[in-house]
Amino acid sequence: MNRYATTAMAYFRDYLPTRYAELDDPAEYFRDLGEQIQDRVVDLAPQLAGPDRPGEGFLAKTGRLNAARAQAEELVLSELLYSQKPEHEEQDLDPEAAAYYGDVNRTIQELHDAMKHALDDPEPIGRSSERE
Numbered sequence: 718m719n720r721y722a723t724t725a726m727a728y729f730r731d732y733l734p735t736r737y738a739e740l741d742d743p744a745e746y747f748r749d750l751g752e753q754i755q756d757r758v759v760d761l762a763p764q765l766a767g768p769d770r771p772g773e774g775f776l777a778k779t780g781r782l783n784a785a786r787a788q789a790e791e792l793v794l795s796e797l798l799y800s801q802k803p804e805h806e807e808q809d810l811d812p813e814a815a816a817y818y819g820d821v822n823r824t825i826q827e828l829h830d831a832m833k834h835a836l837d838d839p840e841p842i843g844r845s846s847e848r849e
Contacts, residue, residue, distance in 0.1 A: 718744070721758075722751025725798050732803035754793050761789040761832075792832035799825045 718726075726747045729737040740746050766785035769778065802822070 718748050719751045719755055721754040721794070722747040724794070725750050725754070728798055728801075732805070733801060735804055736801075750797070754797055757793040757797070758786065758789045761793060762786045765789055792828055795825045795828040796832055800829055 726737075726743065729740075729747075737743065762782070762785045765788050766782050770781075773781070
């Protein structure tokens with residue numbers, strides 16, 4: 718299992734325990750989900766990074782590529798994993814925890830929307846203004 722599979726398994730175990738318990742073969746399920754997440758990250762990261770920039774040094778390029786990969790991971794995980802609402806509803810939580818999880822859920826939705834926009838727009842994020 719890759720690290721995405723391990724992350725997914727932990728999320729299910731902690732936030733979706735009923736769904737986790739219903740899985741016939743958890744190892745296979747999370748192995749497949751982890752591979753799907755990894756494939757999507759590998760496909761999305763270069764789109765977010767965009768082409769090499771003239772005069773870009775090694776460290777700047779490494780930073781740009783690492784940032785694009787991290788952004789791709791956040792977007793893909795939010796779409797394929799964290800978009801699944803935890804079983805414990807906000808009304809079951811104390812007001813402070815409910816506010817926190819409400820903020821987290823809004824952030825997840827914003828990341829999900831940004832990913833959809835990034836995938837629909839062939840122009841890498843942050844590139845359109847450079848050509849004007």
